[in-house]
Amino acid sequence: MGDVIGSIGIVWVLFLILLVILWTLLPFAVFGIKERLDAQTQLLRDIKNELKTQNLANKKEDVTPTPKVIEHGNSIQSESDSQITMKELYSDPAMDWFKKDKS
Secondary structure, eight states: OHHHHHHHHHHHHHHHHHHHHHHHHHHHHHHHHHHHHHHHHHHHHHHHHHHHHHHHHHHHHTSSOOOOEEEETTEEEEGGGOOOOHHHHTOOHHHHHHOOOOO
16 A cells, blocks of 8 residues: 555656646747747738738729620610529529539
């Protein structure tokens, strides 16, 4: 019985020594990661700014779109008035790929 208690005590001491070593090394690991995180943050900010400038450029181009006129039989219809059903609008394009040809 004494041997079991002694071996459990040795395991606890080894565990505590390992815990102290890891707790001592933890700040170095955190500060080592900080530089990489700062670099990633700066990269994301650059990407965000670039996307913002591209969106602004696209909005300036789309301010005054010229409507295209499409003739349908006897009536004239602008492209913005094209007939799109709700089913087409919310349909999943992948489903068309899986449909089988019924001819």
